[in-house]
Structure formats: C-alpha cells, structure tokens
Amino acid sequence: MRKSRPFPLAFIPALLCLIALLVACGGGQSSTSSTQIAPPDKQVLRIPIGATDFGTLDPALVQLAVDANTIQAIWTGLVEWDHNVQLRDQLAQSHEVSSDGLTYTFHLRPNLKFSDGTPLTSQDVIYSINRTLQPATKSQVAYYLNLIKDYDKITSGKIPTLIGDSLLAPDPNTVVIKISKPAAYFLQALTYPCSYVVEKKLIDKYGSKWTDHLTEGGGNGPFKVQSYDHTKGIVLVPNPNYYGPQPKIQKLEYLISGDQDTTFRAYQSHQFDYTGVVGIPPAQIDAVRSSPEFHEYVNFRIRYITMNYLVKPFDNIHIRQAFALAIDKKLLQQTVFRNTVEATNHIVPEGMPGYNPALVGPAGVSSLSGDKAKAKQLLQQGLQEEHMTSLPTITFNYYTDVKAIVDASQAIAQMWQNVLGANVKLVGTTYEKLITLENASVNNPNGLQVWISGWLADYPDPQDFLSVFFDKGSGYNQMNYGQNNSTDAAKQQQVQKLLETADVNLNQTERMQQYNQAEQQIVDDVGWIPIYQNKIQLMQSTKLHGIVYNGLSVIPPDDWANIYFTV
Amino acid sequence: MLQFLIKRLIGLIFVIVGITFITFIMGYLAPGDPIRAQMGDHFDYHTWLMLRHAYGLDLPWYQQYYNYLVHLAHLDFGMSFKYQNRAVWDILKDGVPVSLELAFWGLIVELLLGIPIGILSAIRANSWIDTLNMGVALVIYALPPFVIAILAQVIIVWIDGKTGASWPSSSWGAPWQYDWTDLQPKIVPILVYGAAGYAYFARLARTTMLEVLRQDYVRTARAKGLHERVVIYWHALRNALIPLVTVLGVAIGLLVAGTFFIEQIFNIPGIGRISLQSVIDLDYPVIQATVVLLAVGVVVGNLISDILYTIVDPRIRLE
Numbered sequence: 001m002r003k004s005r006p007f008p009l010a011f012i013p014a015l016l017c018l019i020a021l022l023v024a025c026g027g028g029q030s031s032t033s034s035t036q037i038a039p040p041d042k043q044v045l046r047i048p049i050g051a052t053d054f055g056t057l058d059p060a061l062v063q064l065a066v067d068a069n070t071i072q073a074i075w076t077g078l079v080e081w082d083h084n085v086q087l088r089d090q091l092a093q094s095h096e097v098s099s100d101g102l103t104y105t106f107h108l109r110p111n112l113k114f115s116d117g118t119p120l121t122s123q124d125v126i127y128s129i130n131r132t133l134q135p136a137t138k139s140q141v142a143y144y145l146n147l148i149k150d151y152d153k154i155t156s157g158k159i160p161t162l163i164g165d166s167l168l169a170p171d172p173n174t175v176v177i178k179i180s181k182p183a184a185y186f187l188q189a190l191t192y193p194c195s196y197v198v199e200k201k202l203i204d205k206y207g208s209k210w211t212d213h214l215t216e217g218g219g220n221g222p223f224k225v226q227s228y229d230h231t232k233g234i235v236l237v238p239n240p241n242y243y244g245p246q247p248k249i250q251k252l253e254y255l256i257s258g259d260q261d262t263t264f265r266a267y268q269s270h271q272f273d274y275t276g277v278v279g280i281p282p283a284q285i286d287a288v289r290s291s292p293e294f295h296e297y298v299n300f301r302i303r304y305i306t307m308n309y310l311v312k313p314f315d316n317i318h319i320r321q322a323f324a325l326a327i328d329k330k331l332l333q334q335t336v337f338r339n340t341v342e343a344t345n346h347i348v349p350e351g352m353p354g355y356n357p358a359l360v361g362p363a364g365v366s367s368l369s370g371d372k373a374k375a376k377q378l379l380q381q382g383l384q385e386e387h388m389t390s391l392p393t394i395t396f397n398y399y400t401d402v403k404a405i406v407d408a409s410q411a412i413a414q415m416w417q418n419v420l421g422a423n424v425k426l427v428g429t430t431y432e433k434l435i436t437l438e439n440a441s442v443n444n445p446n447g448l449q450v451w452i453s454g455w456l457a458d459y460p461d462p463q464d465f466l467s468v469f470f471d472k473g474s475g476y477n478q479m480n481y482g483q484n485n486s487t488d489a490a491k492q493q494q495v496q497k498l499l500e501t502a503d504v505n506l507n508q509t510e511r512m513q514q515y516n517q518a519e520q521q522i523v524d525d526v527g528w529i530p531i532y533q534n535k536i537q538l539m540q541s542t543k544l545h546g547i548v549y550n551g552l553s554v555i556p557p558d559d560w561a562n563i564y565f566t567v
Numbered sequence: 568m569l570q571f572l573i574k575r576l577i578g579l580i581f582v583i584v585g586i587t588f589i590t591f592i593m594g595y596l597a598p599g600d601p602i603r604a605q606m607g608d609h610f611d612y613h614t615w616l617m618l619r620h621a622y623g624l625d626l627p628w629y630q631q632y633y634n635y636l637v638h639l640a641h642l643d644f645g646m647s648f649k650y651q652n653r654a655v656w657d658i659l660k661d662g663v664p665v666s667l668e669l670a671f672w673g674l675i676v677e678l679l680l681g682i683p684i685g686i687l688s689a690i691r692a693n694s695w696i697d698t699l700n701m702g703v704a705l706v707i708y709a710l711p712p713f714v715i716a717i718l719a720q721v722i723i724v725w726i727d728g729k730t731g732a733s734w735p736s737s738s739w740g741a742p743w744q745y746d747w748t749d750l751q752p753k754i755v756p757i758l759v760y761g762a763a764g765y766a767y768f769a770r771l772a773r774t775t776m777l778e779v780l781r782q783d784y785v786r787t788a789r790a791k792g793l794h795e796r797v798v799i800y801w802h803a804l805r806n807a808l809i810p811l812v813t814v815l816g817v818a819i820g821l822l823v824a825g826t827f828f829i830e831q832i833f834n835i836p837g838i839g840r841i842s843l844q845s846v847i848d849l850d851y852p853v854i855q856a857t858v859v860l861l862a863v864g865v866v867v868g869n870l871i872s873d874i875l876y877t878i879v880d881p882r883i884r885l886e
Contacts, residue, residue, distance in 0.1 A: 051834075052844050053658075056651040138621060138651070208652040230653075231661045231836030258834030262737045265720045266834070269727040269736035432603050 038543070038565040043250040045544065045563070047276045048257030048266065053230050057211040059196040060132040060139050065553060066277045068193055070254045072554055073236055074115075074219040075196040078106050078125065078175065079187050082556050083548035085353060085460050087187055090557065091125070091197060091220070091243075092175075101182030101506060102149075106175040113241040114199045115224035116217025122169035124197050129177070130154075130162050131203070132194045144192040144458065147179045182504040184511055188459040222247045222560045232256060247560035248546075264539075273541040273565075277553065280537045282404075285340060293539045298342055300349045300457035300551040301534040302465070303405075305412065306527070309484040310445040313391060317488055318382035320526035321362045323450075325375035326419035327412055329531055330368040336407045341532040343368040347465050347519050349533050351551040353508075354462035356516040362526050372419045379420050393423045397451040399431040408531070409452055441478040448478070452531075460552060462515035467499045470518075470527055481527050488525070495521045543567070572870075579866050586862040587639065587855065591632050594851040601648045601849045622648065635855070644856035649848045655856045658841060663860075664742040666837035669760060669829065670822035672753070676761025677768055682811070684765070685772025690799065692777060700769065708766035713828040716759050720832065723755065737834040756833040764818075764825065771814060775807040782806070809880050816872015822864075 047069075054067045059075050062068050072080075080090040089095060092106040112120035132139050133154045142155060149166035153159045163169075168176040179186055202218040203210045210218065214225035222244060223236035233255035238247050255272070257263040263278045280288060288294050307314040307323070314320055329343035345361040345368065348354050363378060365371045383389065394416070398409035406428065413424040429437070434451065441447025458464050468474055470481045472493070477483070482492040495518050502514035522528070536553060546563035547555060555563070602618045619625045623634060638645060644655035684704070688697040707715070723736040739756075740749025779785065780803055788802045789795075830839035838857055845853035 051831075051840070052848075053650065055649060058651070061651050138618070140618070229661075230658070231665070256834065256836065258737050258840075259831070261717075262720075262832055262834050265724050265736045266738070268724040270733040271735050271738060430598070432600065436603065 034566050036567050037248075038567045040250050042567070043248055043565055044253070045249045045251070045274070045565075046253045046255060046272045047274050048263045048272045048278045049233060049254050049276070050257060050263065050278045051259050053256060054234075054254075057214070057228075057234075059193040059198060060128075060137050061141065062193050063141055066254075069277065069554065070234060070236075071193050071196070072221070072557065073223045073252060073560070074214070074221045074225065075193065075198065076221045076557050077193070077196040078190060080191050080556060081460070081552055081554065083550055083559055085351065085550050085552060087191065091120075095187075097506060101184070101504060102179055104177045104179070104186065106177075108173045108175065109243050110173070112220065112243055114217050115219040115239045115241055116199070117241055118199065118201065118217065120197060120220055121172040122175045123172070124200065125175045126163055126167040126169050127200050128197045129195045130167055131198070133162060134160075139194060141192065141194045144189050144194055147181070147183050147186050147189060149178045149180045151180065182506075184502070184504055184506050184508070185459070185461045185463040188461040188463075191459055222557045223252055226251075242557075244558045245561035248562070248564040249560060267539055273544050274547075275539045277536075280539060282338070282340060285537055286338065288539065291539070292542050294537070295540055295549060296535055296537050297549040298350050298551055299534050299536050299553055300352055300460055301454055302344065302347065302349055302528075302530050303341075303408075303452065303454045303532050303534070304347075304528040304530045305450065305452045306479050306529065307450045308441050308445075308447050308478070309480045309486060310443075310447070311449045313382065313386055313388065314449070315484060315486040316382045316386050317486070317525060318378045318385065319391075321524075322375045322379035322382060322420060323416060323422075324362045324526045324529045325365055325370045325378065326372065326415050327529065327531070328369045328415060332408055332411060333368075333532060336404055336411055337532065340537060341535055344530050344533045345523060346530055346533070347469075347522060347528055348462045348515065349457065349465075349551060352457065352460045352462070354512045354515045356519060359516070359520055359523060362524050370415075370419075375419050391420065391422050393425055395425045395427060395449045397427045397429065397434060397437065397448050399434045399452070400428040401431045405452065412452075412531075438478045439475065441480075442475065443480060443483065457551075462512070462519070463499075463503055466515055466518055466522065467503050470496065470522055471499050471503075472496045479527055481522070481525070491521075492525060495525075541565075571873075575866075575870050579863070582862055582866055583639075583859060584636070586859055587636065588632070590855045590858045591635060592628075594854065595628050595631070597849075601851060622646065639859070644859075645852040647850055647853055649845070649850040649853075655852045658853060659838065659856055659860065662836060662838040662841045665739060665835060666826050666830070666839060668742045669753075669756060669826050669835060669837060672757045673760030673764065673826070673829075674818070674822060676757060677764040680761060680765035681768025682772045685769040685774075686776050686799070686804065686807070688769070688773040689776030689780060692773075697773075701773065704766035704769045707762060708770065710763075711828075712759070712763035712825070713832055715763050716756075716829055716832040719755050719759050737832070739833070739835040739837075752833075756829055756835060759833075760826065760829050763829075768811070768814075771811060772807065775810045776803065779803045779807045805879065809876070812875045812879055813872055816869050816875065819864075819868035819871060822868075 049066045049070070054070065055064050056062055056067055057071060059071050062071055076090050078090060078092045079087055079095070082088050091108055091112065093109045095104060095106045097104055108122060108125070114120050129145065129148070131137055132142050133145060133148070133151065135155060135157050145151060148162065150159065150162055154162050159165070166178040170176060197220055199218040202213060202216060206213050212228065214228060219225065219239060220242070222239060222242050224239040226235045226237045228234045233253060236252040238250065257266055257272065257278060260278055260281045263272070263275065264281050264284060266272055267275050307320060309315055333339060333341055333343040342350070344350070345366070346355065346359055348356065360366045363374060365374060379391075383391070396409065396413055398405060400406055409426060413426050416422040416424050434453065437448050438451065438453060455465065455469070469476045469479075471477065472482055482489060482496045498514055498518045502511050502518065505511040505514065540547065543565045544563070545566065546559070548559065602615055602622065602624065623631060626634070635645065642656065644659070647653050647655055647658055650658060684700050688700045691697050720736045723734050726732065727734055727736070735752045738752035740746070740752055785798060785803055788798045826837055827839035827843060829835065830837045831843050834840070838860065841853065842857040845857065
C-alpha cells in the first residue's frame, strides 16, 4: 500500500491561532500621554455600561446609576449638582422661594431649545414633571417629587393633572411649583432625572417607545443621540442647540460591555477609555492600584448594622454602645474588604453637604477599631440596669447576595462573641427578603432584632439619611428610634424635633449645624452602627482629562466643555 | 415525507406546551418576587401593587399560564420585567441572527477541523500523528469552553499590551456583515467555538472511519486495485458519515445552547447572553421565551438530521 504524505491537519488549530496573533500584532500605537489636545476626530469617549442594555432611557423612569449617567448627558433639569456637589441653577437662570417656603418660582434661561430646534418653554417643564406623576407613566421613582402639593391625589388617580393646580406656567419663561409643606430639601429632590424636561411632541408620537426614536430629538443636554442599538449601546454627538458651553468630546459612546471581568479585559485591550460604573474586578484591584490609570473615590453609600429598639436587650443604650464598640471596623476594611471601602462612624457620608468631620463615635470613642475594654464595661453596666445576668441569644439577619457582606457578617458575629460573649444566631436571606422584613419591623416588637443593610443617597442632603431613617412616622424608621419604651425615648424625640426643624430651615448654614447636632446624638444613641462607606475604583486612560470624581458619580452637563483627550 | 413532516409539527406543539408548562411552574414557584427585586432599596407598597397588577402577577397561576399560552399563540412572549416598556420578542429578535451566525460559522470550523483530523487519524491509526491528534483532541475536549475563551482573551490583552494594538477582546460586528470592522471582532470567538467543539467530531470521525475501513467492501475496493484516495473518499467516507449526521442533527439543535458561555465571555449580543442575564435579573418572561426557542431549535435540529439521514443512506425511509 502506497503511503501519501498529507498536510498535517493536526497543526491547523495552532496555525489559525498563530495567524490571529500575527494579525493582532499589526498596527501598534504608543500609549504615552502628552499635553497636546487631540484633533476632533480623536475626541471619541467610549464608556462601558456592563452586561445589559439600559433598563430605560426615559428620565421619568430611571432607577439605575448607569442609565442615569447617560440620561444626564442628553437631558437637563431646572436645577442640578456641580462637580463639587453644590446645587446650582441649570435650565433655570434663577429661582426664588416664597417666605412661607411653599412656593418655588424658577426663571428659565432665554431662548432654550430642544435638540431638534423646537423652543423649550415653561409649559414643557411642567408637562415633564406632571408626566412623571401620572400613573399611566408607571414611574417607580415618582416619590422623589412627593413634596409637590397634591402628589397623593395625582399618583392615586384621583385627579388627572397637577397643571394649573400645583404646577404653573404664568409665562413662557416662568415656572411655579407649589409644595405641600415647607421643606428645605425640595430643590435637592428636584435634581433627580425624573423631573428633567422631555419633549412632548416625541412622546405623543411614539408613546412608551419614544426613547427608541431619540435621533429625531427629545433632549436638551450637551449631547444628542446619533444612534441607539439595543444590542450594542448608544452613540451621542454634541447638541448644537445646547444652551451651555459645547462639549469637546465629539462622540460619546455608552456601550454594552459584558460582565465585570469581560469589561475589564476589554478596557485593557483599548476598547474603552474608562471603566465607568462597571468598575474593576475585586481580584484585580491590588494589581492595578499603583497604575497611573487607577482612580478611587468614596460614593454616598453607607453600610450599617442596626437594631430594633423594641426588642430586648437593645432598648438599653449601654448594651447598644457595647455592641457598637465591640466591632473593629478598620480590621474589616483591611481583611474582608481588602481596602476597597472606607471604615466610618458617620451616618452622613463623607463628601456630602452636612458631613461633620468633628463627629465622635458612641460613648466618646472615635477610633475606628472600637474599644474592647469599654465595650465589656458598657455591657456589664447595661445588664445591671436591665437586671439581667447574661445576654439572650442575638438573632442577626444578613443578606447572602454579596459574598463580602456574608464574610463581614460572620466576622462581626465572631467579634461580638469574642468581646461580649454574645451567642449570635446568624440568619441569611436574600437582600430583597431582608428589605421586606426591615419594612415590617416598624412599630413591631416581633420584627427583626439586629440586621445589616445599606443606603445610597437619593440626593446629597443630610435629610435623606437622618430624617428618612430617624424621624417619627418615617417608613424607614425600622429601629423605632424615638418611638419605644426605653428610658431615653424622650431624648430621642427631642432629636426628632431637631430634625424636623432642620428640614424646613431655609438658612442652609444653620440647617447643616442642626443636622450635625442631631447626627452626633443619633450616633451616640447607636441609631445605626455605620460600618463603612463605599468606594468606587476605576481605570481611566491617561490621555483622557477633565473628569472630576465625586460621590455622585455624575458628570455635570457643563463639565463636558472641559473633558478632552490629548494625543 | 409530507406525512412525516406533519407528524413532526404536531409533535412540536406538544413539546412546546410541555416546555412552557415546566418553565412557567418553575418560574412561578421560584423564590424571589421579580417586581420586588426591581424596586431596590426603596419599597413603596402602592407602586408594588400597581406593577403586580400591570404584569398580571396578581392572578392565580392557571390563569397566568392560560394568558401566557394565548399570547404565545399570537407569537407574543409578553413584556420584560427588567427593561421597562419593552416586549420580550423585541429583545430576542436582535439576538437570534447573532447567535445563528456564531453557531453557523462555529459549526463550519468544527466540521472543517474535526472531520479531516479524525479521518487522518483513522488512516494513520496508531502512528505518532494519530497519537498527537487524539491527545490534543482529548485535552481540548476535556477543557470547558469558557476556559478556552478566557485564555484567548488573556492572550489578546497580553498582545495588545505588548504592542499597543487594539484588537478587541470582546465585541461583535453587525450580524452577517463582513467588512473588516464587522469581521475583526468575530474571528476569535468563532475560532474558540470551533476549537472547543472540533475534538468531539474528530474523535467520532476517527472511530467510525476505523469501523468502515475494516469492512469487506473496503477490502474489495483495495483488492480491485483502486487508488487509495478513491477508496477512502468514495467508498469509506460516505459510509463513515452516517453516524456523524445523526450527531450533527443533535448538535444543530444544541448549537445555540453551546454559544451561551462564548457569548457571555465575549460580550456577544446573542440569545445566550440574553438568557444568562435574564436568569440573573429574574426576568421570567425572557427566560421562558429563550427556553421555548431552544426547545424549538432542538426539535428542528432532530428533524433536519432525520431528513439528512435519508439522503446519505437511501435504505432508510422516514415512514
């Protein structure tokens, strides 16, 4: 039999890989950065948005940070935050508040236009706010506007519109909004995208599908939509009808990028200029920390442990303080979280208006490592006051969705056991279930006893942390702070009064002092045991300049004029 | 033939009803309230009630299932929970051509690599070529596809980092378009898909070919003095293909399922990525729809394999 010599097919896979590698090697470019501004065709900023398409691009519905970032490049509202987290007029040129604090009057900038050139007037402003509140819009975030007079009536469908009632447009350049009670944080709530100004014409034409037709107009921000593909992402270009300074970035792309690992590798292979909200895989952070592309900043989310004042033994302040001081937060930060978070004693996050750098922890202890000796001593004092000889079993609820939270909860239970001799029963559930249980703990002595949870600022104002969680009647006062039978309940109610005063105080300096005072009191009372403040880690090309990081993770519309690439 | 097709189509309807029932009940009994899950930190009872009603989740299960089937009969898979105001079909329809494209080219690469390698091994059975081929095939067959995919990405990142090139590590072009910008991101995922699957075909082709080469008619053909190439490609190969066609039918059905991890890792906007993400998001309507689509894929794949069977082996009749 004759033997032929065929081509060794076994080498085909290796050969194909080699070809792929060789093709990949072609066309190199250097990655060093200079100070020379890149030409307009190189001003293309590609930002990843993670594994999925936007949940929505309708400002009235937006819930996710990633959606909000894109929305804030396309639309603007009456008032917004600048990059120093200071409130400023945006579509409005100026505003004033009536002396009773119930009527807000906004004067719009002259000659405002939508991205398609249609004039934007006060009618459009009140239409947009009213639309968010109408039940047909199905907004899950309409509650941001719950201070507006007759909010309850419109959201429950009892009246069809607030236009002419609490939303008024006396002339094309003036907007008047009436609210139901004086509230010094109304403008803060109004910065949320659900009150941004959208174009009625487009919504009338396409109904709920209008965000699929944004190439026809609809926006009023620094960028307008060039194309939107549900499988790839959105491409934005400067909006020539924008009232503010024009962006230097000529093409802004928000692209679907896969999960965190895939996105990170895509960033490393130069597919993105910025890892954005997708962040860096935790396992990679230590490796890239020293890179010039690495950036880190705190955002406005606090993780805390708290306890139900209606469930013994946590009606006793000294026992609460003992539990707080038994936790070594610094150790948790270093071990469980590998320094990706910032241990804290604060309820109001760092970087926010009203942050109090002088705050001290419970029982005068400021160390983030707690104080074991003091904790033991406080526990004995508390047990004596309660006529108890030992602690009952403590039921600690935590959520299992995030591995670091599971690890942290177990470590904290261990600390309580070691320092206080507490017998801690850990109960793990989903985050969703835990929130339901938390809500059910209001006024409920059979509710949760101790649990871990978190809160991200809806808007950067101390009211959103302090009054929302500790005021009388708030649905989030799951600790039953103030409304309980402990000996110091009266003192807690004084704090609640102080919060209510601060909420309506239009003198912002004085107001912040009042919140600082209340926060100090609540921390000493151990309303929460704040554990840490979240940090955002990201990578950014060294050629990209001008992005200012702050806890909001938002790029204010006028900042785009200062964001650019160098060659 | 026609009768056979009609029978199969009727069978398909039963399969779909069965599949939808199972996925529906699993979704219904699964822990976790999808509406609650979407609402995040903020929980507003009235909003929750309103949304439950809007999605029909306040109805008893049999009514929900009935409504689902009625809509399905109109090719309406319902509305997504996660993507506000978007129909499920609207989400899936963009993914179908992408997954089909990946699966199609992936299968071509699998076959073009696998069958020749397997046949070569059979002809050179027990030589060093055979040992090398089957050794490599065994290693690749044992490696999960996602390991190969991540390895490929790491290599791309490494090369990009070394050379400053911008070869994309995870992306996809417009489906069935082959300009360089569309083609470039597709090359590596398709090769990875092919590499991950070729080993199976190579091993199978080797076995069946060896079987056939021992047959009397092959010996007869050689005894006649026929050229070895004619013996192999004309007499042996055709018979060796029959078992491969059976496997191919099942493979076509499972092709899209096979793209799941490749799509997820390479960020390819196909059905696989949509399915995995919908599971993470508890987006039940999307989960149900993808399961139904996959079931249809498997049934149709089997049908194609049955038809191909009659073509390669005329002795088999479908009736």
